[in-house]
Amino acid sequence: MTDDQLDEDFDVEEAAVHTEEPPQYGVGPFSIREVVLAGVWLVAFVVSFFSIAEVRFESVWTSGIGWILTIGVPTVAVFLIVLRRLSPDGIRRVGSLGIDQFASVAFSVASLVWLQLVWETVAFAIDEGFWARTWVIWVELVLMLVGVVLTVFAALIPLFEQDFRGRAEIPAHRNARPIRPVSPRPAAQPRAAEPDANDFAAYAPPGPQPEQPAGAAAVGAVAEPTAETTAFEPIQSRDTFEPVETPSATVEPAEEPAVRQQAFWALVPESRDVVDEIGIPVFRIGPSAWALVIEDRGEAFVVRHEDGRIGYLHDVSGVTRG
Missing domain, CATH: 2.30.30 (SH3 type barrels.)
Incomplete structure:
Protein backbone atom coordinates (compact mmCIF):
# COMPACT_ATOMS: atom_id res chain seq x y z
CA MET A 1 0.00 0.00 0.00
CA THR A 2 1.40 3.38 -1.04
CA ASP A 3 1.67 6.51 1.10
CA ASP A 4 -1.12 8.21 -0.89
CA GLN A 5 -3.47 5.34 -0.14
CA LEU A 6 -2.56 5.47 3.55
CA ASP A 7 -3.24 9.23 3.63
CA GLU A 8 -6.55 8.70 1.85
CA ASP A 9 -7.62 6.01 4.33
CA PHE A 10 -6.59 8.28 7.21
CA ASP A 11 -8.68 11.15 5.82
CA VAL A 12 -11.72 8.88 5.47
CA GLU A 13 -11.41 7.63 9.04
CA GLU A 14 -10.88 11.16 10.35
CA ALA A 15 -13.94 12.45 8.48
CA ALA A 16 -15.99 9.62 9.96
CA VAL A 17 -14.89 10.55 13.49
CA HIS A 18 -15.51 14.24 12.89
CA THR A 19 -19.06 13.83 11.54
CA GLU A 20 -19.90 10.80 13.73
CA GLU A 21 -21.23 9.08 10.61
CA PRO A 22 -20.00 5.92 8.91
CA PRO A 23 -17.76 6.51 5.88
CA GLN A 24 -19.48 6.88 2.50
CA TYR A 25 -18.24 4.70 -0.33
CA GLY A 26 -18.93 5.20 -4.01
CA VAL A 27 -17.29 4.93 -7.40
CA GLY A 28 -14.03 6.83 -7.30
CA PRO A 29 -14.61 10.38 -6.03
CA PHE A 30 -18.36 10.19 -6.82
CA SER A 31 -21.18 8.87 -4.67
CA ILE A 32 -23.62 6.23 -5.90
CA ARG A 33 -26.36 8.83 -6.36
CA GLU A 34 -24.11 11.04 -8.47
CA VAL A 35 -23.06 8.11 -10.67
CA VAL A 36 -26.68 7.06 -11.27
CA LEU A 37 -27.72 10.65 -11.99
CA ALA A 38 -24.88 11.08 -14.48
CA GLY A 39 -25.90 7.83 -16.22
CA VAL A 40 -29.52 8.98 -16.50
CA TRP A 41 -28.41 12.30 -17.96
CA LEU A 42 -26.09 10.57 -20.47
CA VAL A 43 -28.93 8.45 -21.84
CA ALA A 44 -31.22 11.50 -22.04
CA PHE A 45 -28.50 13.52 -23.77
CA VAL A 46 -28.01 10.85 -26.47
CA VAL A 47 -31.77 10.37 -27.01
CA SER A 48 -32.23 14.13 -27.42
CA PHE A 49 -30.49 13.96 -30.83
CA PHE A 50 -33.25 11.74 -32.25
CA SER A 51 -36.25 13.26 -34.01
CA ILE A 52 -39.31 14.08 -31.97
CA ALA A 53 -41.53 14.63 -35.06
CA GLU A 54 -43.06 11.86 -37.20
CA VAL A 55 -43.35 13.73 -40.48
CA ARG A 56 -39.85 15.25 -40.72
CA PHE A 57 -36.63 15.17 -38.77
CA GLU A 58 -36.82 17.63 -35.90
CA SER A 59 -34.95 17.20 -32.63
CA VAL A 60 -34.95 19.51 -29.63
CA TRP A 61 -31.61 20.89 -30.84
CA THR A 62 -33.10 22.04 -34.17
CA SER A 63 -36.44 23.41 -32.92
CA GLY A 64 -35.57 26.91 -31.76
CA ILE A 65 -34.48 27.38 -28.17
CA GLY A 66 -36.47 24.42 -26.85
CA TRP A 67 -33.22 22.62 -26.01
CA ILE A 68 -32.43 25.06 -23.19
CA LEU A 69 -35.06 23.78 -20.75
CA THR A 70 -35.43 20.24 -22.12
CA ILE A 71 -31.79 19.11 -21.96
CA GLY A 72 -29.55 22.19 -21.63
CA VAL A 73 -30.28 23.10 -18.01
CA PRO A 74 -29.99 19.45 -16.77
CA THR A 75 -26.66 19.24 -18.61
CA VAL A 76 -25.37 22.27 -16.70
CA ALA A 77 -26.57 20.77 -13.41
CA VAL A 78 -24.76 17.46 -13.99
CA PHE A 79 -21.61 19.33 -15.09
CA LEU A 80 -21.62 21.31 -11.82
CA ILE A 81 -22.07 18.12 -9.77
CA VAL A 82 -19.05 16.55 -11.47
CA LEU A 83 -17.03 19.77 -11.13
CA ARG A 84 -17.83 19.92 -7.41
CA ARG A 85 -16.09 16.59 -6.84
CA LEU A 86 -13.13 17.15 -9.17
CA SER A 87 -12.50 20.80 -8.24
CA PRO A 88 -13.75 21.71 -4.74
CA ASP A 89 -12.54 25.30 -5.20
CA GLY A 90 -14.64 25.77 -8.36
CA ILE A 91 -18.25 26.91 -8.67
CA ARG A 92 -20.06 26.11 -5.44
CA ARG A 93 -23.48 27.70 -6.00
CA VAL A 94 -25.73 29.17 -8.66
CA GLY A 95 -27.06 32.42 -7.26
CA SER A 96 -28.40 31.59 -3.81
CA LEU A 97 -28.90 27.90 -4.71
CA GLY A 98 -26.44 25.15 -3.87
CA ILE A 99 -25.44 22.66 -6.57
CA ASP A 100 -27.92 20.01 -5.38
CA GLN A 101 -30.70 22.58 -5.15
CA PHE A 102 -29.98 23.83 -8.67
CA ALA A 103 -30.03 20.23 -9.96
CA SER A 104 -33.45 19.70 -8.35
CA VAL A 105 -34.81 22.79 -10.09
CA ALA A 106 -33.22 21.85 -13.41
CA PHE A 107 -34.69 18.34 -13.62
CA SER A 108 -38.07 19.51 -12.30
CA VAL A 109 -38.36 22.20 -15.00
CA ALA A 110 -37.22 19.78 -17.71
CA SER A 111 -39.82 17.24 -16.59
CA LEU A 112 -42.60 19.82 -16.88
CA VAL A 113 -41.51 20.78 -20.42
CA TRP A 114 -41.42 17.15 -21.59
CA LEU A 115 -44.78 16.55 -19.90
CA GLN A 116 -46.20 19.49 -21.84
CA LEU A 117 -45.01 17.92 -25.11
CA VAL A 118 -46.55 14.57 -24.18
CA TRP A 119 -49.81 16.26 -23.19
CA GLU A 120 -50.03 18.12 -26.51
CA THR A 121 -49.24 14.93 -28.45
CA VAL A 122 -51.96 12.92 -26.70
CA ALA A 123 -54.51 15.71 -27.15
CA PHE A 124 -53.65 15.99 -30.86
CA ALA A 125 -53.93 12.23 -31.30
CA ILE A 126 -57.40 12.22 -29.74
CA ASP A 127 -58.59 15.01 -32.08
CA GLU A 128 -56.87 14.02 -35.33
CA GLY A 129 -56.40 10.27 -34.92
CA PHE A 130 -52.61 9.95 -35.39
CA TRP A 131 -49.44 10.57 -33.41
CA ALA A 132 -47.49 13.67 -34.41
CA ARG A 133 -44.44 12.94 -32.24
CA THR A 134 -42.18 9.93 -31.74
CA TRP A 135 -41.18 7.77 -28.81
CA VAL A 136 -38.44 10.26 -27.86
CA ILE A 137 -40.73 12.45 -25.77
CA TRP A 138 -41.88 9.46 -23.70
CA VAL A 139 -38.33 8.27 -23.00
CA GLU A 140 -37.18 11.76 -22.12
CA LEU A 141 -40.11 12.27 -19.76
CA VAL A 142 -39.32 9.05 -17.89
CA LEU A 143 -35.59 9.90 -17.64
CA MET A 144 -36.28 13.42 -16.35
CA LEU A 145 -38.69 12.04 -13.74
CA VAL A 146 -35.94 9.69 -12.60
CA GLY A 147 -33.68 12.74 -12.33
CA VAL A 148 -36.29 14.40 -10.12
CA VAL A 149 -36.30 11.36 -7.85
CA LEU A 150 -32.48 11.44 -7.62
CA THR A 151 -32.39 15.15 -6.76
CA VAL A 152 -35.60 16.23 -5.05
CA PHE A 153 -36.49 12.99 -3.22
CA ALA A 154 -33.01 11.46 -2.86
CA ALA A 155 -32.80 12.35 0.83
CA LEU A 156 -35.86 10.12 1.47
CA ILE A 157 -34.46 7.05 -0.33
CA PRO A 158 -32.33 4.80 1.95
CA LEU A 159 -29.87 3.97 -0.84
CA PHE A 160 -29.10 7.63 -1.59
CA GLU A 161 -29.77 9.41 1.71
CA GLN A 162 -26.19 8.86 2.92
CA ASP A 163 -25.12 11.42 0.33
CA PHE A 164 -26.84 14.10 2.48
CA ARG A 165 -25.97 12.85 5.97
CA GLY A 166 -23.08 14.18 8.00
CA ARG A 167 -22.71 17.40 6.02
CA ALA A 168 -21.21 20.29 7.97
CA GLU A 169 -23.58 23.06 9.00
CA ILE A 170 -22.68 26.40 7.43
CA PRO A 171 -24.19 29.92 7.43
CA ALA A 172 -26.95 30.29 4.86
CA HIS A 173 -26.67 32.56 1.84
CA ARG A 174 -28.18 36.02 2.32
CA ASN A 175 -31.03 35.28 -0.11
CA ALA A 176 -31.77 31.96 1.62
CA ARG A 177 -32.08 33.33 5.15
CA PRO A 178 -35.45 33.92 6.89
CA ILE A 179 -37.21 37.07 5.78
CA ARG A 180 -37.40 40.17 7.94
CA PRO A 181 -40.76 41.25 9.38
CA VAL A 182 -42.41 44.20 7.66
CA SER A 183 -43.47 46.98 10.03
CA PRO A 184 -46.52 49.14 9.25
CA ARG A 185 -45.64 52.56 7.94
CA PRO A 186 -46.44 55.30 10.50
CA ALA A 187 -49.38 57.55 9.59
CA ALA A 188 -48.50 60.98 8.30
CA GLN A 189 -49.05 63.71 10.90
CA PRO A 190 -51.18 66.67 9.68
CA ARG A 191 -49.25 69.90 9.51
CA ALA A 192 -50.50 72.75 11.71
CA ALA A 193 -51.80 75.75 9.79
CA GLU A 194 -49.75 78.91 10.15
CA PRO A 195 -51.47 81.59 12.24
CA ASP A 196 -53.17 84.42 10.38
CA ALA A 197 -53.10 88.05 11.48
CA ASN A 198 -56.91 88.07 11.70
CA ASP A 199 -56.84 85.20 14.23
CA PHE A 200 -55.27 87.40 16.89
CA ALA A 201 -58.23 89.81 16.74
CA ALA A 202 -60.50 87.15 18.23
CA TYR A 203 -58.42 87.14 21.42
CA ALA A 204 -58.48 90.90 21.91
CA PRO A 205 -60.07 91.99 25.22
CA PRO A 206 -63.65 93.30 24.84
CA GLY A 207 -64.58 96.91 25.37
CA PRO A 208 -62.91 100.12 24.29
CA GLN A 209 -59.17 99.97 24.03
CA PRO A 210 -56.96 102.81 25.24
CA GLU A 211 -55.58 105.03 22.61
CA GLN A 212 -52.05 104.12 21.65
CA PRO A 213 -49.48 106.05 19.71
CA ALA A 214 -49.16 105.32 16.07
CA GLY A 215 -45.77 103.72 16.67
CA ALA A 216 -47.11 101.35 19.29
CA ALA A 217 -49.93 100.21 17.05
CA ALA A 218 -47.46 99.50 14.32
CA VAL A 219 -45.20 97.45 16.55
CA GLY A 220 -47.87 95.08 17.88
CA ALA A 221 -50.45 94.48 20.56
CA VAL A 222 -48.49 95.22 23.77
CA ALA A 223 -51.05 95.77 26.55
CA GLU A 224 -50.65 98.76 28.88
CA PRO A 225 -50.48 97.97 32.60
CA THR A 226 -53.92 98.03 34.25
CA ALA A 227 -54.98 98.50 37.82
CA GLU A 228 -54.67 94.81 38.50
CA THR A 229 -51.19 94.52 37.09
CA THR A 230 -49.95 97.63 38.94
CA ALA A 231 -50.57 95.87 42.25
CA PHE A 232 -47.30 94.05 41.81
CA GLU A 233 -44.07 95.72 42.69
CA PRO A 234 -42.00 96.69 39.71
CA ILE A 235 -38.85 94.78 39.14
CA GLN A 236 -35.85 96.83 40.15
CA SER A 237 -32.89 96.85 37.86
CA ARG A 238 -29.45 96.02 39.14
CA ASP A 239 -26.21 97.62 38.24
CA THR A 240 -24.22 94.50 39.13
CA PHE A 241 -24.72 90.91 38.17
CA GLU A 242 -23.86 87.87 40.22
CA PRO A 243 -22.37 84.96 38.35
CA VAL A 244 -24.57 81.95 38.17
CA GLU A 245 -22.99 78.53 38.11
CA THR A 246 -24.13 76.46 35.18
CA PRO A 247 -23.35 72.85 34.54
CA SER A 248 -20.38 72.34 32.29
CA ALA A 249 -21.25 71.67 28.68
CA THR A 250 -18.23 69.42 28.29
CA VAL A 251 -19.48 66.66 30.59
CA GLU A 252 -19.00 63.42 28.70
CA PRO A 253 -21.20 60.39 29.29
CA ALA A 254 -19.67 57.41 30.96
CA GLU A 255 -17.90 55.25 28.44
CA GLU A 256 -19.23 51.75 28.06
CA PRO A 257 -16.65 49.03 27.74
CA ALA A 258 -16.35 48.12 24.04
CA VAL A 259 -16.55 44.47 23.22
CA ARG A 260 -13.85 43.61 20.75
CA GLN A 261 -13.05 40.31 19.12
CA GLN A 262 -9.35 39.72 19.63
CA ALA A 263 -7.46 37.47 17.25
Whole structure:
Protein backbone atom coordinates (compact mmCIF):
# COMPACT_ATOMS: atom_id res chain seq x y z
CA MET A 1 0.00 0.00 0.00
CA THR A 2 1.40 3.38 -1.04
CA ASP A 3 1.67 6.51 1.10
CA ASP A 4 -1.12 8.21 -0.89
CA GLN A 5 -3.47 5.34 -0.14
CA LEU A 6 -2.56 5.47 3.55
CA ASP A 7 -3.24 9.23 3.63
CA GLU A 8 -6.55 8.70 1.85
CA ASP A 9 -7.62 6.01 4.33
CA PHE A 10 -6.59 8.28 7.21
CA ASP A 11 -8.68 11.15 5.82
CA VAL A 12 -11.72 8.88 5.47
CA GLU A 13 -11.41 7.63 9.04
CA GLU A 14 -10.88 11.16 10.35
CA ALA A 15 -13.94 12.45 8.48
CA ALA A 16 -15.99 9.62 9.96
CA VAL A 17 -14.89 10.55 13.49
CA HIS A 18 -15.51 14.24 12.89
CA THR A 19 -19.06 13.83 11.54
CA GLU A 20 -19.90 10.80 13.73
CA GLU A 21 -21.23 9.08 10.61
CA PRO A 22 -20.00 5.92 8.91
CA PRO A 23 -17.76 6.51 5.88
CA GLN A 24 -19.48 6.88 2.50
CA TYR A 25 -18.24 4.70 -0.33
CA GLY A 26 -18.93 5.20 -4.01
CA VAL A 27 -17.29 4.93 -7.40
CA GLY A 28 -14.03 6.83 -7.30
CA PRO A 29 -14.61 10.38 -6.03
CA PHE A 30 -18.36 10.19 -6.82
CA SER A 31 -21.18 8.87 -4.67
CA ILE A 32 -23.62 6.23 -5.90
CA ARG A 33 -26.36 8.83 -6.36
CA GLU A 34 -24.11 11.04 -8.47
CA VAL A 35 -23.06 8.11 -10.67
CA VAL A 36 -26.68 7.06 -11.27
CA LEU A 37 -27.72 10.65 -11.99
CA ALA A 38 -24.88 11.08 -14.48
CA GLY A 39 -25.90 7.83 -16.22
CA VAL A 40 -29.52 8.98 -16.50
CA TRP A 41 -28.41 12.30 -17.96
CA LEU A 42 -26.09 10.57 -20.47
CA VAL A 43 -28.93 8.45 -21.84
CA ALA A 44 -31.22 11.50 -22.04
CA PHE A 45 -28.50 13.52 -23.77
CA VAL A 46 -28.01 10.85 -26.47
CA VAL A 47 -31.77 10.37 -27.01
CA SER A 48 -32.23 14.13 -27.42
CA PHE A 49 -30.49 13.96 -30.83
CA PHE A 50 -33.25 11.74 -32.25
CA SER A 51 -36.25 13.26 -34.01
CA ILE A 52 -39.31 14.08 -31.97
CA ALA A 53 -41.53 14.63 -35.06
CA GLU A 54 -43.06 11.86 -37.20
CA VAL A 55 -43.35 13.73 -40.48
CA ARG A 56 -39.85 15.25 -40.72
CA PHE A 57 -36.63 15.17 -38.77
CA GLU A 58 -36.82 17.63 -35.90
CA SER A 59 -34.95 17.20 -32.63
CA VAL A 60 -34.95 19.51 -29.63
CA TRP A 61 -31.61 20.89 -30.84
CA THR A 62 -33.10 22.04 -34.17
CA SER A 63 -36.44 23.41 -32.92
CA GLY A 64 -35.57 26.91 -31.76
CA ILE A 65 -34.48 27.38 -28.17
CA GLY A 66 -36.47 24.42 -26.85
CA TRP A 67 -33.22 22.62 -26.01
CA ILE A 68 -32.43 25.06 -23.19
CA LEU A 69 -35.06 23.78 -20.75
CA THR A 70 -35.43 20.24 -22.12
CA ILE A 71 -31.79 19.11 -21.96
CA GLY A 72 -29.55 22.19 -21.63
CA VAL A 73 -30.28 23.10 -18.01
CA PRO A 74 -29.99 19.45 -16.77
CA THR A 75 -26.66 19.24 -18.61
CA VAL A 76 -25.37 22.27 -16.70
CA ALA A 77 -26.57 20.77 -13.41
CA VAL A 78 -24.76 17.46 -13.99
CA PHE A 79 -21.61 19.33 -15.09
CA LEU A 80 -21.62 21.31 -11.82
CA ILE A 81 -22.07 18.12 -9.77
CA VAL A 82 -19.05 16.55 -11.47
CA LEU A 83 -17.03 19.77 -11.13
CA ARG A 84 -17.83 19.92 -7.41
CA ARG A 85 -16.09 16.59 -6.84
CA LEU A 86 -13.13 17.15 -9.17
CA SER A 87 -12.50 20.80 -8.24
CA PRO A 88 -13.75 21.71 -4.74
CA ASP A 89 -12.54 25.30 -5.20
CA GLY A 90 -14.64 25.77 -8.36
CA ILE A 91 -18.25 26.91 -8.67
CA ARG A 92 -20.06 26.11 -5.44
CA ARG A 93 -23.48 27.70 -6.00
CA VAL A 94 -25.73 29.17 -8.66
CA GLY A 95 -27.06 32.42 -7.26
CA SER A 96 -28.40 31.59 -3.81
CA LEU A 97 -28.90 27.90 -4.71
CA GLY A 98 -26.44 25.15 -3.87
CA ILE A 99 -25.44 22.66 -6.57
CA ASP A 100 -27.92 20.01 -5.38
CA GLN A 101 -30.70 22.58 -5.15
CA PHE A 102 -29.98 23.83 -8.67
CA ALA A 103 -30.03 20.23 -9.96
CA SER A 104 -33.45 19.70 -8.35
CA VAL A 105 -34.81 22.79 -10.09
CA ALA A 106 -33.22 21.85 -13.41
CA PHE A 107 -34.69 18.34 -13.62
CA SER A 108 -38.07 19.51 -12.30
CA VAL A 109 -38.36 22.20 -15.00
CA ALA A 110 -37.22 19.78 -17.71
CA SER A 111 -39.82 17.24 -16.59
CA LEU A 112 -42.60 19.82 -16.88
CA VAL A 113 -41.51 20.78 -20.42
CA TRP A 114 -41.42 17.15 -21.59
CA LEU A 115 -44.78 16.55 -19.90
CA GLN A 116 -46.20 19.49 -21.84
CA LEU A 117 -45.01 17.92 -25.11
CA VAL A 118 -46.55 14.57 -24.18
CA TRP A 119 -49.81 16.26 -23.19
CA GLU A 120 -50.03 18.12 -26.51
CA THR A 121 -49.24 14.93 -28.45
CA VAL A 122 -51.96 12.92 -26.70
CA ALA A 123 -54.51 15.71 -27.15
CA PHE A 124 -53.65 15.99 -30.86
CA ALA A 125 -53.93 12.23 -31.30
CA ILE A 126 -57.40 12.22 -29.74
CA ASP A 127 -58.59 15.01 -32.08
CA GLU A 128 -56.87 14.02 -35.33
CA GLY A 129 -56.40 10.27 -34.92
CA PHE A 130 -52.61 9.95 -35.39
CA TRP A 131 -49.44 10.57 -33.41
CA ALA A 132 -47.49 13.67 -34.41
CA ARG A 133 -44.44 12.94 -32.24
CA THR A 134 -42.18 9.93 -31.74
CA TRP A 135 -41.18 7.77 -28.81
CA VAL A 136 -38.44 10.26 -27.86
CA ILE A 137 -40.73 12.45 -25.77
CA TRP A 138 -41.88 9.46 -23.70
CA VAL A 139 -38.33 8.27 -23.00
CA GLU A 140 -37.18 11.76 -22.12
CA LEU A 141 -40.11 12.27 -19.76
CA VAL A 142 -39.32 9.05 -17.89
CA LEU A 143 -35.59 9.90 -17.64
CA MET A 144 -36.28 13.42 -16.35
CA LEU A 145 -38.69 12.04 -13.74
CA VAL A 146 -35.94 9.69 -12.60
CA GLY A 147 -33.68 12.74 -12.33
CA VAL A 148 -36.29 14.40 -10.12
CA VAL A 149 -36.30 11.36 -7.85
CA LEU A 150 -32.48 11.44 -7.62
CA THR A 151 -32.39 15.15 -6.76
CA VAL A 152 -35.60 16.23 -5.05
CA PHE A 153 -36.49 12.99 -3.22
CA ALA A 154 -33.01 11.46 -2.86
CA ALA A 155 -32.80 12.35 0.83
CA LEU A 156 -35.86 10.12 1.47
CA ILE A 157 -34.46 7.05 -0.33
CA PRO A 158 -32.33 4.80 1.95
CA LEU A 159 -29.87 3.97 -0.84
CA PHE A 160 -29.10 7.63 -1.59
CA GLU A 161 -29.77 9.41 1.71
CA GLN A 162 -26.19 8.86 2.92
CA ASP A 163 -25.12 11.42 0.33
CA PHE A 164 -26.84 14.10 2.48
CA ARG A 165 -25.97 12.85 5.97
CA GLY A 166 -23.08 14.18 8.00
CA ARG A 167 -22.71 17.40 6.02
CA ALA A 168 -21.21 20.29 7.97
CA GLU A 169 -23.58 23.06 9.00
CA ILE A 170 -22.68 26.40 7.43
CA PRO A 171 -24.19 29.92 7.43
CA ALA A 172 -26.95 30.29 4.86
CA HIS A 173 -26.67 32.56 1.84
CA ARG A 174 -28.18 36.02 2.32
CA ASN A 175 -31.03 35.28 -0.11
CA ALA A 176 -31.77 31.96 1.62
CA ARG A 177 -32.08 33.33 5.15
CA PRO A 178 -35.45 33.92 6.89
CA ILE A 179 -37.21 37.07 5.78
CA ARG A 180 -37.40 40.17 7.94
CA PRO A 181 -40.76 41.25 9.38
CA VAL A 182 -42.41 44.20 7.66
CA SER A 183 -43.47 46.98 10.03
CA PRO A 184 -46.52 49.14 9.25
CA ARG A 185 -45.64 52.56 7.94
CA PRO A 186 -46.44 55.30 10.50
CA ALA A 187 -49.38 57.55 9.59
CA ALA A 188 -48.50 60.98 8.30
CA GLN A 189 -49.05 63.71 10.90
CA PRO A 190 -51.18 66.67 9.68
CA ARG A 191 -49.25 69.90 9.51
CA ALA A 192 -50.50 72.75 11.71
CA ALA A 193 -51.80 75.75 9.79
CA GLU A 194 -49.75 78.91 10.15
CA PRO A 195 -51.47 81.59 12.24
CA ASP A 196 -53.17 84.42 10.38
CA ALA A 197 -53.10 88.05 11.48
CA ASN A 198 -56.91 88.07 11.70
CA ASP A 199 -56.84 85.20 14.23
CA PHE A 200 -55.27 87.40 16.89
CA ALA A 201 -58.23 89.81 16.74
CA ALA A 202 -60.50 87.15 18.23
CA TYR A 203 -58.42 87.14 21.42
CA ALA A 204 -58.48 90.90 21.91
CA PRO A 205 -60.07 91.99 25.22
CA PRO A 206 -63.65 93.30 24.84
CA GLY A 207 -64.58 96.91 25.37
CA PRO A 208 -62.91 100.12 24.29
CA GLN A 209 -59.17 99.97 24.03
CA PRO A 210 -56.96 102.81 25.24
CA GLU A 211 -55.58 105.03 22.61
CA GLN A 212 -52.05 104.12 21.65
CA PRO A 213 -49.48 106.05 19.71
CA ALA A 214 -49.16 105.32 16.07
CA GLY A 215 -45.77 103.72 16.67
CA ALA A 216 -47.11 101.35 19.29
CA ALA A 217 -49.93 100.21 17.05
CA ALA A 218 -47.46 99.50 14.32
CA VAL A 219 -45.20 97.45 16.55
CA GLY A 220 -47.87 95.08 17.88
CA ALA A 221 -50.45 94.48 20.56
CA VAL A 222 -48.49 95.22 23.77
CA ALA A 223 -51.05 95.77 26.55
CA GLU A 224 -50.65 98.76 28.88
CA PRO A 225 -50.48 97.97 32.60
CA THR A 226 -53.92 98.03 34.25
CA ALA A 227 -54.98 98.50 37.82
CA GLU A 228 -54.67 94.81 38.50
CA THR A 229 -51.19 94.52 37.09
CA THR A 230 -49.95 97.63 38.94
CA ALA A 231 -50.57 95.87 42.25
CA PHE A 232 -47.30 94.05 41.81
CA GLU A 233 -44.07 95.72 42.69
CA PRO A 234 -42.00 96.69 39.71
CA ILE A 235 -38.85 94.78 39.14
CA GLN A 236 -35.85 96.83 40.15
CA SER A 237 -32.89 96.85 37.86
CA ARG A 238 -29.45 96.02 39.14
CA ASP A 239 -26.21 97.62 38.24
CA THR A 240 -24.22 94.50 39.13
CA PHE A 241 -24.72 90.91 38.17
CA GLU A 242 -23.86 87.87 40.22
CA PRO A 243 -22.37 84.96 38.35
CA VAL A 244 -24.57 81.95 38.17
CA GLU A 245 -22.99 78.53 38.11
CA THR A 246 -24.13 76.46 35.18
CA PRO A 247 -23.35 72.85 34.54
CA SER A 248 -20.38 72.34 32.29
CA ALA A 249 -21.25 71.67 28.68
CA THR A 250 -18.23 69.42 28.29
CA VAL A 251 -19.48 66.66 30.59
CA GLU A 252 -19.00 63.42 28.70
CA PRO A 253 -21.20 60.39 29.29
CA ALA A 254 -19.67 57.41 30.96
CA GLU A 255 -17.90 55.25 28.44
CA GLU A 256 -19.23 51.75 28.06
CA PRO A 257 -16.65 49.03 27.74
CA ALA A 258 -16.35 48.12 24.04
CA VAL A 259 -16.55 44.47 23.22
CA ARG A 260 -13.85 43.61 20.75
CA GLN A 261 -13.05 40.31 19.12
CA GLN A 262 -9.35 39.72 19.63
CA ALA A 263 -7.46 37.47 17.25
CA PHE A 264 -5.37 34.70 18.74
CA TRP A 265 -3.21 31.77 17.74
CA ALA A 266 -4.58 28.23 17.98
CA LEU A 267 -2.94 24.80 17.81
CA VAL A 268 -5.05 21.74 17.02
CA PRO A 269 -4.06 18.28 18.36
CA GLU A 270 -4.47 16.65 14.91
CA SER A 271 -4.93 17.64 11.28
CA ARG A 272 -8.34 19.19 10.64
CA ASP A 273 -10.11 20.64 7.64
CA VAL A 274 -10.94 24.35 7.40
CA VAL A 275 -14.03 24.65 5.16
CA ASP A 276 -15.84 27.46 3.39
CA GLU A 277 -19.45 28.58 3.86
CA ILE A 278 -20.95 25.48 2.22
CA GLY A 279 -18.61 22.93 3.81
CA ILE A 280 -16.02 22.45 1.05
CA PRO A 281 -12.46 22.07 2.46
CA VAL A 282 -10.30 25.12 1.74
CA PHE A 283 -7.09 24.17 3.54
CA ARG A 284 -5.89 22.09 6.50
CA ILE A 285 -4.24 22.97 9.79
CA GLY A 286 -2.25 20.58 11.91
CA PRO A 287 -0.36 20.19 15.18
CA SER A 288 2.94 21.23 13.58
CA ALA A 289 2.08 24.93 13.15
CA TRP A 290 -0.03 27.56 14.85
CA ALA A 291 -3.12 28.85 13.03
CA LEU A 292 -4.38 32.44 13.21
CA VAL A 293 -7.98 32.67 14.46
CA ILE A 294 -9.52 36.06 13.63
CA GLU A 295 -12.95 35.40 15.16
CA ASP A 296 -14.32 33.04 17.79
CA ARG A 297 -17.96 32.14 17.13
CA GLY A 298 -18.29 29.68 19.96
CA GLU A 299 -18.95 26.50 17.99
CA ALA A 300 -16.60 27.47 15.15
CA PHE A 301 -13.43 29.49 14.55
CA VAL A 302 -12.80 31.81 11.58
CA VAL A 303 -9.23 30.93 10.51
CA ARG A 304 -6.97 32.92 8.15
CA HIS A 305 -4.33 31.11 6.10
CA GLU A 306 -0.88 32.54 5.41
CA ASP A 307 -1.87 33.23 1.79
CA GLY A 308 -4.98 35.17 2.82
CA ARG A 309 -7.64 32.46 2.46
CA ILE A 310 -10.31 32.40 5.15
CA GLY A 311 -12.35 29.40 6.28
CA TYR A 312 -14.30 27.92 9.19
CA LEU A 313 -13.01 25.36 11.70
CA HIS A 314 -16.07 23.56 13.07
CA ASP A 315 -14.22 21.06 15.29
CA VAL A 316 -12.84 23.25 18.07
CA SER A 317 -12.41 20.52 20.69
CA GLY A 318 -8.97 20.26 22.28
CA VAL A 319 -7.67 23.47 20.70
CA THR A 320 -4.76 25.14 22.51
CA ARG A 321 -4.93 28.94 22.52
CA GLY A 322 -1.69 30.88 22.20
